Amino acid sequence: MTTADPALESGPEQLRQWNRHAGVVIPPLLVFIAAIALWELVIEAFDIQRFLLPRPSEIASLFVEDFGRLIRQGRNTLGVAGRGLLLGGGIGIALAAITFRTRWMAEGVGIYAAVLKAVPVISLAPLTVVWFGIEAGSKIATVAIATAPILFTYTLVGLRSADANAQELMRSYAAGHVRTFWNLHVPYALPLFFSGMKIAVTIAMIVAIISEYFGGSFENLGGYIRNEANNVHTVEVWTAIVMACLLGISQYMIVAGIDRYVLRWHPSKRGG
Amino acid sequence: MSASAGPEVAAQFSTRERFLTEERAERLRSASGRITLILILVALFLGGWEFLKWATDAPRTTLPHFHEVVDYLFSINSQGDVVWLAIGRNLRLTFIEALSGLSVAIVAGFAAGTLMALSRWTGRGIMPFVIGAQTVPIVAIAPALVIWLGTGWETKALIAGFLAFFPIAVTTARGIGDVSQDSLDLMASYGASRTEVFFKLRLPSAMPYIFTGLEVAAAFSVIGAIVAELPVGSQDGIGVVILTSQQYFSLQPESLFAAIGGACLLGGAMVGMVRVIQLVVLRGYRAQELS
Amino acid sequence: MTTPDTSSEAVQIGTQTAISFEGVRKEFGSGVNATLAIEMVDLNIAEREFVSLIGPSGCGKSTLLRLAADLIEPSGGTVVVNDKTPRQARLDRDYGFIFQAPTLFDWRTVWKNVALPLEIMKISGMSSQKKEEEIERLLSMVGLDGFEGHHPYQLSGGMQQRVSLARALVFRPSILLMDEPFGALDEITRDRMNLELHRIWEETNTTILFVTHSIPEAVLLSNRVVVMTARPGRVQEIIPVDLPYPRTTEVEESTRYYELVTQVRESLSKAMVGDR
Numbered sequence: 001m002t003t004a005d006p007a008l009e010s011g012p013e014q015l016r017q018w019n020r021h022a023g024v025v026i027p028p029l030l031v032f033i034a035a036i037a038l039w040e041l042v043i044e045a046f047d048i049q050r051f052l053l054p055r056p057s058e059i060a061s062l063f064v065e066d067f068g069r070l071i072r073q074g075r076n077t078l079g080v081a082g083r084g085l086l087l088g089g090g091i092g093i094a095l096a097a098i099t100f101r102t103r104w105m106a107e108g109v110g111i112y113a114a115v116l117k118a119v120p121v122i123s124l125a126p127l128t129v130v131w132f133g134i135e136a137g138s139k140i141a142t143v144a145i146a147t148a149p150i151l152f153t154y155t156l157v158g159l160r161s162a163d164a165n166a167q168e169l170m171r172s173y174a175a176g177h178v179r180t181f182w183n184l185h186v187p188y189a190l191p192l193f194f195s196g197m198k199i200a201v202t203i204a205m206i207v208a209i210i211s212e213y214f215g216g217s218f219e220n221l222g223g224y225i226r227n228e229a230n231n232v233h234t235v236e237v238w239t240a241i242v243m244a245c246l247l248g249i250s251q252y253m254i255v256a257g258i259d260r261y262v263l264r265w266h267p268s269k270r271g272g
Numbered sequence: 273m274s275a276s277a278g279p280e281v282a283a284q285f286s287t288r289e290r291f292l293t294e295e296r297a298e299r300l301r302s303a304s305g306r307i308t309l310i311l312i313l314v315a316l317f318l319g320g321w322e323f324l325k326w327a328t329d330a331p332r333t334t335l336p337h338f339h340e341v342v343d344y345l346f347s348i349n350s351q352g353d354v355v356w357l358a359i360g361r362n363l364r365l366t367f368i369e370a371l372s373g374l375s376v377a378i379v380a381g382f383a384a385g386t387l388m389a390l391s392r393w394t395g396r397g398i399m400p401f402v403i404g405a406q407t408v409p410i411v412a413i414a415p416a417l418v419i420w421l422g423t424g425w426e427t428k429a430l431i432a433g434f435l436a437f438f439p440i441a442v443t444t445a446r447g448i449g450d451v452s453q454d455s456l457d458l459m460a461s462y463g464a465s466r467t468e469v470f471f472k473l474r475l476p477s478a479m480p481y482i483f484t485g486l487e488v489a490a491a492f493s494v495i496g497a498i499v500a501e502l503p504v505g506s507q508d509g510i511g512v513v514i515l516t517s518q519q520y521f522s523l524q525p526e527s528l529f530a531a532i533g534g535a536c537l538l539g540g541a542m543v544g545m546v547r548v549i550q551l552v553v554l555r556g557y558r559a560q561e562l563s
Numbered sequence: 564m565t566t567p568d569t570s571s572e573a574v575q576i577g578t579q580t581a582i583s584f585e586g587v588r589k590e591f592g593s594g595v596n597a598t599l600a601i602e603m604v605d606l607n608i609a610e611r612e613f614v615s616l617i618g619p620s621g622c623g624k625s626t627l628l629r630l631a632a633d634l635i636e637p638s639g640g641t642v643v644v645n646d647k648t649p650r651q652a653r654l655d656r657d658y659g660f661i662f663q664a665p666t667l668f669d670w671r672t673v674w675k676n677v678a679l680p681l682e683i684m685k686i687s688g689m690s691s692q693k694k695e696e697e698i699e700r701l702l703s704m705v706g707l708d709g710f711e712g713h714h715p716y717q718l719s720g721g722m723q724q725r726v727s728l729a730r731a732l733v734f735r736p737s738i739l740l741m742d743e744p745f746g747a748l749d750e751i752t753r754d755r756m757n758l759e760l761h762r763i764w765e766e767t768n769t770t771i772l773f774v775t776h777s778i779p780e781a782v783l784l785s786n787r788v789v790v791m792t793a794r795p796g797r798v799q800e801i802i803p804v805d806l807p808y809p810r811t812t813e814v815e816e817s818t819r820y821y822e823l824v825t826q827v828r829e830s831l832s833k834a835m836v837g838d839r
Contacts, residue, residue: 027397035401052420104309111313115536117488118543120495123510123535126518126528130334202406209412210499229415229503241412248407249400454666457634461660462683463653472683476670556670558716 054235063239070243076220078247080136081208084143085200091144092151093193097181100159110156113149121146121207125214134216142211147200154196158189191266194259201251209244333525341533344526355527359513359534366510367538369425369497373432374542377489381437382482385444389474395445402445406438410496415503423505432496436489443485447478480557483550490542498535510535576786577610580643581738581770582631587640589626599795600626604640606789606798610737613764613771615781615788617827619835623796624774628740631772632660645737656684658738659731663746665723667715673726674698674711680734701729705759721752728756732763739771746776753777757784761810778831782823783810790827792834799834802827 036056042048043055050058063070092113099106121142128138128145162185170180212222221240228236318338325335332340345356384402388395414431421427451474459469501511510531517528587604590597601623608614616624629635630642633649644652652658659680667676677698681689689697702708705725715723724744731739745753761784764771775781781788782804790799804823806814814820 024396027393028400031397031401052416108309108313111310114543115540118491118539119536120491120498120539122495122498123514123532126514126521127532129518130521130525130528202403205407206410210410213502225412229412232419234416237412237416241408244412245404245407249404252403252407452666454662454664455668457629457632458660458662458666459683460634461632461653461658462680463656464683468683472679473668476668479670554670556672556714558669558714 051232051234054238058235059238059242062235063242066236066239070221070239073220073224073240074243074247076217077205077208077212077222077244078251080139080212080220081143081201081204083136084140084208085147085204087140088144088147088204089151089197089200092148092153093155095148096152096155096159100156100185106156109152113152116145116149117153122210122214125211128211129215136216139208139211139216143204143207146207147204150200150203151193151196154192154199155189158192158196159185161192162188190263194255194263197255198252198259201255202248205244205248205251333522336526336529341526341529344524345530355530359510359530362508362510362513363534363538365425365508366428366494366497366501366535367541369428369500369509370432370493370538370542372425372429373434373496374436374490374493376429376433377436377440377493378486380433381440381485381489382444384437385441385446385482386448388441388445389448390470395449399445402438402441410435410499414500418500418503418505423507428497428500428506428509431500432493435496435499436493439485439488439492440482441485443481444478447481448474450481451477479554483546483554486546486550487543490546491539494535494539494542510538576612579610580607581610581612581645582606582608582772583641583643584627584630585641585643587627587630587642588638589623589630589635590638601796603797606801608770608772610770611768612787613761613773613785615773615775615785616791617775617778617781617788617831618791618796618799619793619831620776621794622791622834623794624791625742626796628660628742628772628774631738632658632740634660652738656680656734657736658740659734659736661724661727661731661739661741661744663743665715665720665727667723667726667730669715671714672711673702673707673713673715673718676715676726677701677730677733680730684734697733698729701732704763705729721748721756724748724756725759728760728763732767735767737768737770739769739773741771741773743774743776745780753780758810760784765809778824778827779815782806782820782827783815788823788827790830790834800830802830 039053039056043053095109096106099109124145125138125142128141132138132141166184166188167180170184175183209222209225212220213226214222217223218227221244225237225240228234228240321335321338324330325337328335345359347355349355349358351358384398388398388402410431413434417431418427421430448470455473455477456469459473464472497509498511498514500506501509502515506512513531514528514535517524517531521528584604584606588602589600591600592598604627606627616627618624626635630637631644631649633653642649645655645657647655647657668679671679678694681694681698699708702711705728707722707725707729710718710722715726718726724747728744745756748756757780760771763769764784773781773784783806785804788802788804790802791797792799802823806817806819806823
């Protein structure tokens with residue numbers, strides 16, 4: 001209507017599609033470039049020392065140089081985060097599936113979940129070390145403790161959100177509990193399950209790094225950060241931060257992508 | 273069909289009365305039910321603890337008796353302090369750090385979220401970074417910040433605030449932006465100004481969203497404060513107590529349990545505080561399912 | 564356009580034009596994806612009239628209503644409301660809009676929902692005591708006294724829509740634009756709301772433009788029924804309703820009423836066939 005370029009209005013479908021994608025990509029790109037420029041400028045202007053805040057260009061070049069090691073360490077951290085999420089998510093989802101029909105049970109587990117969400121998980125890290133050893137076991141346990149309540153709450157609310165009419169419809173088909181669960185409650189729970197997953201993958205990554213920071217091998221991002229930070233090797237620390245961010249964002253995007261694909265029938269995903 | 277309103281109104285009155293008394297009874301029932309439930313859950317927790325100890329035959333260094341931890345709380349430590357008072361002092365400091373951080377995060381997060389929601393280009397430009405920055409491992413930045421800004425409580429508050437900022441910004445952006453077209457049209461039909469649309473529609477409808485973010489932020493602020501206390505150089509705070517207890521674990525395992533218990537209480541208190549405020553502020557709102 | 568004869572003594576239709584559409588066209592989207600919602604619509608609604616818009620779904624009835632409300636702008640032609648542009652009419656608070664969904668604010672009580680337009684409009688020459696009296700009067704008119712302190716989600720759908728009716732009336736707009744306001748209600752509640760609406764219309768000096776799916780509803784309420792064609796929507800026929808006032812249940816049982824319902828129905832099926 002008010003589009004200035006008439007070519008865009010009448011252009012082929014692909015062009016408009018591209019135009020829409022550009023609207024999503026270009027602003028963040030501009031912000032990114034501006035932020036990097038500002039960062040360099042601030043260091044230049046205030047003469048900030050290297051060990052406090054290194055230049056982005058410096059971080060970038062060391063990142064490229066150390067890429068092989070960083071990706072190896074990142075993979076170890078990712079493995080801990082993934083296994084912890086699998087364990088915690090599994091427990092959370094299972095508890096939600098077991099309790100969602102019984103109000104008092106769901107509420108009881110829900111209170112534990114609420115308490116667990118308020119608990120500063122990192123404070124539990126030393127204790128999990130005592131119980132599950134200083135290596136991967138304790139880290140997986142900490143990630144599981146952090147992610148289980150999130151997935152429990154989201155899955156529970158999702159399972160409960162099944163439309164009352166649809167439930168009666170399933171009843172009218174004389175569908176059993178199992179069939180109703182898979183054909184009705186699970187599809188209804190999916191949108192919220194994915195919202196929970198998006199939160200949980202991010203949390204899993206952070207918690208994995210924090211618990212690695214508490215001790216154990218150096219062959220992971222948290223351990224590397226601990227070691228380099230103690231030696232005030234700030235540039236090295238930052239390369240690990242960049243790697244952690246990249247992994248976190250790609251995990252988030254993978255989950256978001258699966259969400260979009262699986263829920264392409266859902267109203268909230270159409271035309272976005 | 274009759275257009276007379278008499279009996280209809282009377283019927284409505286009686287349903288209303290019934291509705292009110294039912295609501296009151298329901299609230300009472302649920303309040304007492306909740307307390308009973310919580311008592312049962314506490315008992316289950318303690319029972320589980322002692323059962324685990326008995327079943328695995330765990331030594332004191334893996335899992336002390338609950339009463340041993342309580343005894344320890346009332347003993348005198350090497351500095352001649354009553355343990356629970358000492359822990360309390362450290363908790364107070366961490367609480368101040370977390371609370372100041374949270375306060376800053378509320379102001380900054382709300383402002384950023386509002387900006388992202390109201391300006392499309394700002395939102396599109398910044399939102400990916402706000403989501404991305406959440407994955408920044410705060411432990412990695414904390415040491416540099418501590419070197420930079422010193423080991424004072426302000427540094428720790430800043431780190432706590434950094435962590436608490438994101439959930440508030442994200443939920444504010446979502447809440448402020450997620451308003452039905454009908455509601456916007458309604459406001460437009462009254463010739464409402466942008467300010468009026470914001471204060472009478474967007475802000476109140478965003479409140480439940482913001483509070484879910486606030487709850488997460490409250491928990492995060494405690495985590496941030498504890499993480500900020502971990503780097504070398506810090507003297508006080510519950511994070512320091514946890515670290516020292518970890519070092520002397522084999523000698524005095526109860527102290528780690530006490531310290532962790534304290535940290536958990538602090539987290540619970542922060543989140544509980546937000547919940548109480550939420551109960552007051554969101555009094556008239558429909559009950560929230562996700563929290 | 565002259566105003567039709569309504570053969571009524573109780574209700575006096577004015578001679579001034581309240582809303583006029585002239586050659587109005589509305590297109591949504593642009594380029595290949597553009598859809599023409601309405602086209603060549605000419606329609607005049609006189610002051611004090613009750614006009615219903617009826618037509619197959621997607622015929623642009625709501626579009627017409629939104630054009631008058633300045634919630635959207637026409638792609639061509641002119642819309643005039645109370646001798647002004649729709650924008651000016653909106654800023655002058657000349658009309659109240661009632662949506663299909665009640666669109667109440669959850670966080671406000673019934674009372675405060677009704678008070679919302681007054682808060683925004685800051686109507687001069689109305690003391691706060693007078694405002695309170697007005698809200699009270701309207702709530703009791705729509706049968707909601709005693710529910711002032713309730714929140715919308717504590718009410719049934721019909722009660723919620725009555726709150727939205729009271730909210731639209733509270734600033735005494737000269738025009739009511741109603742977009743299938745009772746479409747989601749059960750038939751009994753709907754009938755009752757219709758009679759209430761009709762009573763309100765008779766008691767006040769309001770012009771009403773009413774979008775509906777229901778032929779009996781359109782005939783019972785209006786003094787003219789506008790039948791629209793399928794997309795792109797045009798005016799197929801304007802049918803004057805010469806039923807006596809007040810429109811009571813007796814009117815609903817009269818032969819003339821049935822004739823009119825049949826006439827609208829036939830016109831409507833022609834409108835749908837004409838499109839194929």
